[in-house]
Amino acid sequence: MSQLMYGLIVTLFGITIVFLVLAGLWGILAMMKLFFAEKKTQKKQVAMESKINTTSAEVTATKVLAEEMDADELLAVITAAISACMGGQNNLLVRKITRVGDNTPIWGQISRHEQTLNRL
Numbered sequence: 229m230s231q232l233m234y235g236l237i238v239t240l241f242g243i244t245i246v247f248l249v250l251a252g253l254w255g256i257l258a259m260m261k262l263f264f265a266e267k268k269t270q271k272k273q274v275a276m277e278s279k280i281n282t283t284s285a286e287v288t289a290t291k292v293l294a295e296e297m298d299a300d301e302l303l304a305v306i307t308a309a310i311s312a313c314m315g316g317q318n319n320l321l322v323r324k325i326t327r328v329g330d331n332t333p334i335w336g337q338i339s340r341h342e343q344t345l346n347r348l
Contacts, residue, residue, distance in 0.1 A: 310322070
């Protein structure tokens with residue numbers, strides 16, 4: 229009986245030490261998260277802001293180039309694209325082309341631009 233009690237005491241003592249060490253490691257990791265998390269978020273914010281600025285400049289430049297395109301050329305290109313999609317049928321007549329505004333927020337435009345660049 230004494231050997232059984234001695235074994236239980238050693239087991240409980242060992243389990244207690246293991247859980248105390250795990251609690252100490254958890255505390256250390258929580259402290260490290262507090263110290264190092266701020267620096268990472270600041271770096272990420274600076275990187276994202278610079279990326280957004282450069283990408284928004286590219287989006288703006290693309291919009292300016294699209295607006296400078298001649299209306300007749302644009303009409304010809306759109307008509308050719310529609311004709312190609314329809315299988316080259318000759319009975320196509322484009323009467324009116326209306327430009328629709330883009331309601332996509334800047335982050336959506338940037339995301340599309342990045343996805344397009346990643347696929348090239």
